[in-house]
Amino acid sequence: MFGENPINPADGKIAVLLPGMGAVATTFIAGVEAARKGWSAPIGSVTQMGSDANGVPIQDLMPLAGLDQLVFGGWDIYPDTTFDAAKRAAVLNPEHLEKSKELLASITPMSAVFDSNYIKNIDGPNTKKYDTKWEASLMLQQDIKNFLKDSNCDRGVSVWCGSTERYVEISEVHLTIEAFEEGLKNNDPGIAPSMIYAHALLKSGVPMANGAPNLALDCPAIIQLAERENVAIAGKDFKTGQTLMKTIVAPGLAARSIGVAGWYSTNILGNTDGAVLDDPGSFKTKEMSKLSVLDAIFDKESNPDLYGDMCHKVRIDYYPPRGDNKEGWDNIDLFGWMGYDMQIKINFLCRDSILAAPLVLDLALFMDAANRANLSGVQEWLSFFFKAPQTSAGKFPEHDLFHQRQMMFDQIHNFVPKDSAAAAE
Amino acid sequence: MFGENPINPADGKIAVLLPGMGAVATTFIAGVEAARKGWSAPIGSVTQMGSDANGVPIQDLMPLAGLDQLVFGGWDIYPDTTFDAAKRAAVLNPEHLEKSKELLASITPMSAVFDSNYIKNIDGPNTKKYDTKWEASLMLQQDIKNFLKDSNCDRGVSVWCGSTERYVEISEVHLTIEAFEEGLKNNDPGIAPSMIYAHALLKSGVPMANGAPNLALDCPAIIQLAERENVAIAGKDFKTGQTLMKTIVAPGLAARSIGVAGWYSTNILGNTDGAVLDDPGSFKTKEMSKLSVLDAIFDKESNPDLYGDMCHKVRIDYYPPRGDNKEGWDNIDLFGWMGYDMQIKINFLCRDSILAAPLVLDLALFMDAANRANLSGVQEWLSFFFKAPQTSAGKFPEHDLFHQRQMMFDQIHNFVPKDSAAAAE
């Protein structure tokens, strides 16, 4: 039947492989454990708590793996267990840390592929030594293979939870699989660590989602690879605090044909992410990701009277007092009937990792579903979770949260369990 | 064909009859004039500036009357021209007042049906003398007849732009047309002036929308009357400042399964509306209207973990320094993954009449379309414009702005010009 995607049952154990096991990854693991043990509901996770317009839970609409099926692993530049990493991240309070200790203390990251040209302001000892990036990819492929075997997992999914790499322009090396693999062998400086992970994961048949704004999966070579290897990819940059609010508020203003003269956004954050973004190279990557959303929602060309002169500025400042508890302040200059001006200020006191963690879970489960339904290449229906939704060549990204919600549910309704699909034929 | 509403062409002159010709009504008229003359685009009006998801203007999707076809009239307790009323309202700056003077100075309100039991804190001399409310309705029917004739209008539409009446519970007198008309003759104290207007307008075949939170059209007797007389009605309470923002932001939080522990809203405004709301009776009417929106969007029953304990408070304070430039401040207490708390503060420096005026235009044009398409009774597809959308018996109101947008466009797509409708058969 048209539009349907037959999907295999959600049985078996699934390796959740996380490049970057810092604040986000450890908070994600601790919260899954809390939900398994029943001492905290998985708030903020739409796969666990969400329902469609008729109130039917997503879990009843499609076959999703359960939390007990997940096995956690990953790579990090620090060799500590995820318990120590969580403690250092200072996201969880002492009581929650203690309750999660057993699981967190049992997980130790594998050594990471790291390149200080791509991430400044942090460094760590738990890194791989290699001569070529190709070799690095092979090492990662071996890691994956070992992990799946050691943990008795049928299959894996991966979500990039590492820091933001510096801004990279697409160049020759990113255009074809051949050029890319040649570049791996030649140590082409245009190939970032996140791309090496992508290469290794896709070659291992593991779907990958990218929670950071760096390219990683967003270049023709990787998209081609995903399609050739028949693996799903999705990205990029978790839509969490300020940008989440933007893609909620902007569609509302546009729906009402209210004019926007300017939108000024500033962010303060004091965690490792903030320290990394204090480097101009990484900031540019992030800024590009954050700036794109408004242009897509407020269409200047079609609505020059409303948005033609809109001035959009985005600032991020590293401000250590706040730690992981980032904060956004937005000033929106509006104009209405006869041009009279109005203003909206939005102050969002949020928590970086608390907002991101449930997205890791949702992406892991949905990517696993894509895998079971044999979907490959860019999964645009997951745009709902990203600041800068990655698309297949030629498509425009959708930024309006409510259109994204629609896209997600359209796909959810498309999944048809294999048996019933067979029966329907 | 199923779901289609054949609609007559939008030709001819249309009387726009406004009970209450104060700040909102005069700003509406001045802005229509500005758009006609071309010195200001009709910002905030979706009929004039809006388009569907594919970018097709609403004006190309259905036959709508043009601004030049509108003729303005109405009733008010002050006898001044709309120019003097606009000056007193102090919404428009001197330059805009001057530019609109010719039209505004030419419009004088008819004498109003007024009852100080229903609106405290204001009073005026331009009121009708009558023995029974039935007589008052007859006087209004005569006004309407005269206005249509004098202005050479084919047909009319009406939008209530008056103040908020005190809170009224539905009682016997509101349940049937018979009881209601009996009540008119007996001067039943449960019949508010807005209901007398409704009676007169519907008996005259004029569709009516209600921009205030008082019942007016929202009782069984009036709904039955609208259906019997084959006239459209819609209400209630223009969705403008704080509540507009609520129905934008709340659906976004719900879409992401983010928990809400509390939502505190306070409003300051200093215009006549603020003075009227300083009366506890009128405030209660408004409060009921403003409180309902969150319960509908955050479904406590289905999502007890997320919204079960939500505390929702709404305050309105009369604060004269600000005049028509009302301001809302919202504090939203959220919780996310593992229960960690976060906060959003929204400060909306808005303008009451500037936000309401384009809704008057949109409602006038859409109600006229309903009239030409022979739609009668409650027009739920106009919920997009209202804080407390009126529904037919047994239906639940939709508050999510984005679902409302969908409902509106679904109906817009249903309108089929009479000729093409005929051709399609």
Place this chain on the structure above:
Amino acid sequence: MFGENPINPADGKIAVLLPGMGAVATTFIAGVEAARKGWSAPIGSVTQMGSDANGVPIQDLMPLAGLDQLVFGGWDIYPDTTFDAAKRAAVLNPEHLEKSKELLASITPMSAVFDSNYIKNIDGPNTKKYDTKWEASLMLQQDIKNFLKDSNCDRGVSVWCGSTERYVEISEVHLTIEAFEEGLKNNDPGIAPSMIYAHALLKSGVPMANGAPNLALDCPAIIQLAERENVAIAGKDFKTGQTLMKTIVAPGLAARSIGVAGWYSTNILGNTDGAVLDDPGSFKTKEMSKLSVLDAIFDKESNPDLYGDMCHKVRIDYYPPRGDNKEGWDNIDLFGWMGYDMQIKINFLCRDSILAAPLVLDLALFMDAANRANLSGVQEWLSFFFKAPQTSAGKFPEHDLFHQRQMMFDQIHNFVPKDSAAAAE
């Protein structure tokens, strides 16, 4: 020498007697313990951390008792230890509670004098039974005598940390000592529990400060009693969150001759204090206290162009989600050169008990110093700590925080240790 107050040394143990041992009192005790043990500095206490304009610590300017000399006691309607009360108050985190457990668990409140006509919305079992209010005072006097003996204290001080009683107008019974004591014997309904405490404490020679806005000490009879018994009193209403900010910001605007058209203040809080203030009687007491500050700082009579039309509104709303973490939002409408308007918004996310606790310490130590210097009656130099500074008959209260600071330091410099005073003669 003129203006000097010879003061006895600060030796010996001091009973700190607290009517009301809830959130504020228990946080105060825990923090003193933390400072004694050295695991937290006494932040927010000017006796411990403050210094004069030349940087000389207050502790070097006058003889003050040390933290180790304080012994804590008090009365409460709940019989639990202060550890249980602190736990219920949920101000301190589990780690801090645990660290303070030994001391807090050792303190049990004496049974309270309580009258539900004066405080609504809360009730408790640990109350005294008596026939007349006179008898109640005698019981309290016995409590005090016992406590001093049992704890080996030379002397005592008292700080009211109880809830806000309902608003009371000054009447005959409050005008003289005689009428007041007659009223105690007659159970005059105009005598609030806080006044019975005041009577008992003053009769016992214990100075008393009042942290709540109810009259308590602020009536002629009690002032006369304080003078006759040669005991110091001070009040009223701890200046903590929003009002503290007001008395900081308003003097700055006044210093610059900036006009103020309006000042709108709203507060949300969810602790017991908030529940009590949800009763209109108690709210009125608080509102009177909070409203007075601006009129004193912005002098309408002398500056009609700047403050003649100022509109000042204060709201307090009980909002449970926030617990003890109250929040204020202020909107200030300014106007400057040629009348152009400007706005300041202040959003203070504060903590009720955290701000009040150090004031309890400062008042206890300063009142003990007043005692040792033989100062009696109203201590205006402590206005710095109060929302509604109590004054002797005929004096106007000073609200400007910076003038209050000056008054405080003037008195601090007046204290001369007895020996050196003798030597100087």
Place this chain on the structure above:
Amino acid sequence: MFGENPINPADGKIAVLLPGMGAVATTFIAGVEAARKGWSAPIGSVTQMGSDANGVPIQDLMPLAGLDQLVFGGWDIYPDTTFDAAKRAAVLNPEHLEKSKELLASITPMSAVFDSNYIKNIDGPNTKKYDTKWEASLMLQQDIKNFLKDSNCDRGVSVWCGSTERYVEISEVHLTIEAFEEGLKNNDPGIAPSMIYAHALLKSGVPMANGAPNLALDCPAIIQLAERENVAIAGKDFKTGQTLMKTIVAPGLAARSIGVAGWYSTNILGNTDGAVLDDPGSFKTKEMSKLSVLDAIFDKESNPDLYGDMCHKVRIDYYPPRGDNKEGWDNIDLFGWMGYDMQIKINFLCRDSILAAPLVLDLALFMDAANRANLSGVQEWLSFFFKAPQTSAGKFPEHDLFHQRQMMFDQIHNFVPKDSAAAAE
């Protein structure tokens, strides 16, 4: 008698010479005219509206020149009249512009000394041509001489109202009068236009105040020159929006020994000042000025527990939609008793020129008083008006607004009219 400054009567006409006749200068002139004509009080001017702690107006405490005695002139890179400049600045509304037109249209700026190495992002045609900076100073001296003669003024005062020049480090050329004058002749690149104005004005016996953060008067050579020529100087950088609020709020927090973990400040403004500050060189000058205030008020050395780890960040962003209506947002991270954290957010919607204009008036009148009292060199008692108060060598600047207020009144009380001074001897 000790501490008194005999002062000559305030008779005669005074030339007010303004380098930079843009938004601030034109708003200042229009407002003085409004006050003269009586259609707007001089709000925000302490010389006109302020009084001491006893309510005695400053004008009764010392002899000050009246508004009618002032004659306005100055220099600008644009040749338009001040009416055209005011129109372009878009600070005043059309009605106010019209009312001030007669005076504003009669004032044309003299050609300016301009150097695009010092101010980027703006340029204009009305500039002097010269070979050496010495020659430029001579031209300015001739301008001053002519202006005084043509306008029949006895004496002059000057207030720099120009843009912020780029950051300059003090070097050899700024250390002595000789080196400086040698530098003028050699076109030393370290000599900014504002210094050339300072040289010309001081050589002409005209006191000068500096409303911008550039050095101008703040170098040893100019201070020596002021002392040698017996002329008063004062600076620097008008204390207007965000920094004014800082020096109000910070002293209040310090008075209460409340800890400060961080203070984050961001500013958006869209006028010429904003455009100039978009240049990193000018921004650095401004940033240095804005950053200094907190360190002085929160003394880290004496109070390491309270302010030892304070993180202070200041941002300024050019944001055109807002024009002259700049806006500041501050987030202050506090901690109190036992280290519990709290937050204050301050959002100041202000107007750059409206806040600065009355300071121009106050500085002009006070500098004229200093002139008549024969005060020379740096006038620290005017610190009240400046973000970065200039001091004589070896003194620390005072930033606390309330200490500054005290310093100002101390000096005001020192002025003794010449006759009475004689009589008192």
